[in-house]
Amino acid sequence: MxxxxxxxxxxxxxxxxxxxxxxxxxxxxxxxxxxxxxxxxxxxxxxxxxxxxxxxxxxxxxxxxxxxxxxxxxxxxxxxxxxxxxxxxxxxxxxxxxxxxxxxxxxxxxxxxxxxxxxxxxxxxxxxxxxxxxxxxxxxxxxxxxxxxxxxxxxxxxxxxxxxxxxxxxxxxxxxxxxxxxxxxxxxxxxxxxxxxxxxxxxxxxxxxxxxFSADSGERAERCYRRALDRLAGDGFGIRDESLRHRFMQAIVVKRARNAAYDAAFRAGRCANFQEFLALGEG
The missing domain is CATH 3.90.550.10 (Spore Coat Polysaccharide Biosynthesis Protein SpsA; Chain A)
Structure with missing residues (x-):
């Protein structure tokens, strides 16, 4: 084709x-x-x-x-x-x-x-x-x-x-x-x-x-989420829809909590990466 x-x-x-x-x-x-x-x-x-x-x-x-x-x-x-x-x-x-x-x-x-x-x-x-x-x-x-x-x-x-x-x-x-x-x-x-x-x-x-798979992936994700929240509170990444910006901020709060749970599971050896963590049903 x-x-x-x-x-x-x-x-x-x-x-x-x-x-x-x-x-x-x-x-x-x-x-x-x-x-x-x-x-x-x-x-x-x-x-x-x-x-x-x-x-x-x-x-x-x-x-x-x-x-x-x-x-x-x-x-x-x-x-x-x-x-x-x-x-x-x-x-x-x-x-x-x-x-x-x-x-x-x-x-x-x-x-x-x-x-x-x-x-x-x-x-x-x-x-x-x-x-x-x-x-x-x-x-x-x-x-x-x-x-x-x-x-x-x-x-x-x-x-x-x-x-x-x-x-x-x-x-x-x-x-x-x-x-x-x-x-x-x-x-x-x-x-x-x-x-x-x-x-x-x-x-x-x-x-x-x-x-x-990296040992610091949880920490890197947390830094990213903090930076994203700062941007959303500032220029909003240029997102025009105010309700979508608000939803994005709420979603990051949820993602941060999930990331913290993943980091704990990773360090305990229960999973090798984030997708394996989700497959366990813990996220």
Missing amino acids: SDGGAGRGVSVIVAAHRAHDTIARAVRSLLAQDWTAWEAVIVSDDGTDYRPTLQAAGIDDPRLVFASTGRIGAGAPAARNVGLKAARLALVAPLDADDRFRPGRLSALVPLAVRHGAAFDNVAVVRDTDGSPLRCLYGDEQAPALLDGACFLETSVPMFPVVRRDLVPGWDEDVDFCDDVVFNVRVLDAAGPVPLVSTPFYEYRQRAGSIT
């Missing part, structure tokens, strides 16, 4: 930090899409070149664009913003370098994003070591047809929309742990309720060595 017309191409932004072991899998998931009008903007945030790694894996495609933050460990938001500047197509979609799109994702979401400004899908959380499922964001009977800001703030699994370029707010680099939450709230503030596809087309991989 092609793009079906102009203005329906997708710039997939991949922030890459120490991702040489996983980048080929992420890119192969794009090569497997039946929607072929995409480019992958791969942004190095570790001072290394990802082109030779992909070529060694047999991947050399003209749709691959390479960029760099020029720094080491600038953070995913900074890398995504570099990718956004380099992106050339009408739609934007983030993809973490250790995750993957399942087949059919772009053909399902792109037409919806073109019409409605953005589109989300269900998310499958998978243990990276053996590919076993941990949980799904929504069961088939739970997924709403439309996602708005209030509904999104009740979720606890990262979500990765396809967004029309004119509605992309960029990523806030001062909240680098929960930047995806801020990004999605800002998208939904701009677009209003948008379609949610109940099929879990995005595979969120839980991998040892990732930020959610």
